[in-house]
Amino acid sequence: MTMLWPGRALMIVPTYNERENLARLVGRLRALPGDIALLIVDDASPDGTGAIADAIAACDPHVHVLHRSGKLGLGTAYRAGFHYGIEHGYEYICTMDADFSHSPESLPALLDLAASGYDLVIGSRYVSGGAVVGSPPLRKFISYAANALAHTLLGVAARDCTAGFRCYRRQVLETIDLDAIFSSGYSFLIEMAFLVERAGFRIGEVPITFVNRTEGASKINKREIYKAMYTILRLRTRSLPWERIMAAYHQRSRTRSIDQME
Numbered sequence: 001m002t003m004l005w006p007g008r009a010l011m012i013v014p015t016y017n018e019r020e021n022l023a024r025l026v027g028r029l030r031a032l033p034g035d036i037a038l039l040i041v042d043d044a045s046p047d048g049t050g051a052i053a054d055a056i057a058a059c060d061p062h063v064h065v066l067h068r069s070g071k072l073g074l075g076t077a078y079r080a081g082f083h084y085g086i087e088h089g090y091e092y093i094c095t096m097d098a099d100f101s102h103s104p105e106s107l108p109a110l111l112d113l114a115a116s117g118y119d120l121v122i123g124s125r126y127v128s129g130g131a132v133v134g135s136p137p138l139r140k141f142i143s144y145a146a147n148a149l150a151h152t153l154l155g156v157a158a159r160d161c162t163a164g165f166r167c168y169r170r171q172v173l174e175t176i177d178l179d180a181i182f183s184s185g186y187s188f189l190i191e192m193a194f195l196v197e198r199a200g201f202r203i204g205e206v207p208i209t210f211v212n213r214t215e216g217a218s219k220i221n222k223r224e225i226y227k228a229m230y231t232i233l234r235l236r237t238r239s240l241p242w243e244r245i246m247a248a249y250h251q252r253s254r255t256r257s258i259d260q261m262e
């Protein structure tokens with residue numbers, strides 16, 4: 001396998017109760033070419049995932065762990081990881097789930113596409129060659145509906161904007177105001193895709209086969225689904241025509257008062 005990406009890569013793995021998956025996942029990620037470093041962001045998992053992460057990190061200097069005080073949400077876990085990646089000088093800052101829904105062996109393809117000139121690369125279920133295996137029909141529908149709403153209401157072009165398997169170039173994360181993102185949970189993914197596209201960055205998608213988790217429990221619940229709908233509406237409202245008219249009006253009155261001063 002040829003490794004195309006120059007520069008250092010960090011994979012952020014948010015965990016909440018992933019004790020059955022974490023050690024195997026880290027093993028497969030660390031076996032990849034290119035010495036990809038890992039940051040596990042654990043939210044005081046009651047099942048002891050944090051202690052497992054510490055034990056792995058004690059034996060491997062390329063595995064790091066961020067412990068947070070409690071379940072603070074997937075979005076804020078990503079954000080904490082992004083800040084870490086920027087501070088530590090990583091060029092490629094990636095994210096994936098800990099439950100093997102995202103195959104570690106697909107990561108080099110994401111990094112290669114990022115290195116070829118894409119600012120954000122998404123491991124996508126919904127481009128040609130992508131697939132979903134083992135998800136119940138309701139989960140498939142929710143994912144499909146969230147994407148459809150993001151496409152129609154927000155104009156997001158990425159086919160799979162709810163996917164958590166991603167590779168960001170550091171410049172993207174330095175440009176976007178991460179602390180202004182209001183989603184704390186799963187809808188963070190939609191908000192990031194929206195902001196990345198709106199900032200004019202180039203998004204690429206690599207087809208992946210998403211496999212439903214076989215170990216551990218899902219953390220998605222009805223509340224996260226309502227929050228995702230709210231996120232889409234809130235992002236939509238931000239760019240409603242009347243807001244653009246108000247912004248233009250304020251711009252004009254500012255220009256007028258500068259004219260009067262001259």
Ligand SMILES: Nc1nc2c(ncn2[C@@H]2O[C@H](COP(=O)(O)OP(=O)(O)OP(=O)(O)O)[C@@H](O)[C@H]2O)c(=O)[nH]1
Binds near residue numbers: 071
């Ligand atoms: N640190 C942290 N990680 C979280 C939190 N919520 C979820 N995660 C992790 O985020 C990843 C995605 O969560 P999942 O429960 O697998 O969600 P999902 O993949 O959309 O849902 P399933 O298909 O049912 O597995 C997993 O690695 C979780 O352990 C959280 O509040 N904090």
Ligand SMILES: [Mg+2]
Binds near residue numbers: 097213
């Ligand atoms: Mg999952």
